[in-house]
Amino acid sequence: MVAITKLYPSQTPETQSKHNGRDGSIARLKVLHSEAEETARLANILGRSLYAGLALPVLAILTVALSVEMSPVPQLTWCLFVGAVSVAILVAYRRAMRQPFERASLKHFAKDLSAILLFAGFAWGSGAFLALPAGTQPIAALVFASAPAVIIAYLLRVREALFLFLAPVTVLSAAACLLKPFAGGAWTALLTILAAAVIAGATVLYERLTGEKSKPAMLALP
Secondary structure (H helix, E strand, O other), X not given: OHHHHHHOHHHOHHHHHHHHHXXXXXXXXXXXHHHHXXXXXXXXXXXXXXXXHHHHHHHHHXXXXXXXXXXXXXXXXXXXXXXXXXXXXXXXXXXXXXXXXXXXXXXXXXXXXXXXXXXXXXXXXXXXXXXXXXXXXXXXXXXXXXXXXXXXHHHHOOHHHHHHHHHHHHHHHHHHHHHOOOOOOHHHHHXXXXXXXXXXXXXXXXXXHHOOOOOHHHHOOO
């Protein structure tokens, strides 16, 4: 036994214990680093969400101002939908800011933001029926569907956040192109879908080029 211990000192209980201790410390450091990285990412999302909450109603007001042909009643209804989204974001933001660096609070905010953004997509997309007149030109329809998505992508810089918003906006806008209908009809619907695909692809490409990757679990629906 003594000879074996001298030949293989790394197998002694004392050495094995030290080795396990180092492995445990390294593993713990990795966990702490991962938690700190997640907290920083969520805190950044929290800070940027305020601007997203303010940007949507501003865009809605501009849309209404440029759509003078529409009846004010459906436009007012749509503005109320978008305003509700803005209020929901601001309420969630204010609640999370009470503990801006607590992981539990930030993760809860991220889940709330996911649900809000999904609703925001349907709220904004409904404007294709409520705020835009029949015969809307293709360029106007594309700007209506794409501009808020680009702004959300730029402000939040989280792929999952963009997708939650972009999917219902694209579906409702494309449907309005066919059902209302907008000028161009099916071609405008196709262009709307292609524009959404370009925005989504550009977001994925940006993440790969910059190394910025978001974790889907952070924005998972409750």
